[in-house]
Amino acid sequence: QEQLVESGGGLVQPGDSLRLSCVASGRTFSSYSMGWFRQAPEKEREFVASITWSDMKSYADSVKGRFTISRDTAKNTVYLQMNKLKPEDTAVYYCAADPGGLGGGDASVYDLWGQGTQVTVAS
Secondary structure, three states, rough: OOEEEEEOEEOOOOOOOOEEEEEEEEEOOOOEEEEEEEEEEOOOOOEEEEEEOOOOOEEOOOOOOOOOEEHHHHHHHEEEEEOOOHHHHOOEEEEEOOOOOOOOOOOHHHOOEEOOEEEOOOO
């Protein structure tokens, strides 16, 4: 069964760090681009970061310099290291897989999504 499973979310204080993980199974994901999106309550889903099979990375302006996306192809896992977290980073974070390999912020190119992991930043 093809699936993406996120983990690592939680409740943290402003300025803290978290690392999200997304484990992929059921396909060979080495040629895919992988992305992270997030959705806050009553807001549209938004792009956070993506990484191609060749390690090209893209970030939303709101997270540049604070978040880092990486992948371990051997483990079929993609990570999102989140530093200097802010209350506005509070959202459900979703991992997604793009078989076309382009990645980026267009959600329509991603054909497999995880169930999401909650990140809450509050003092």
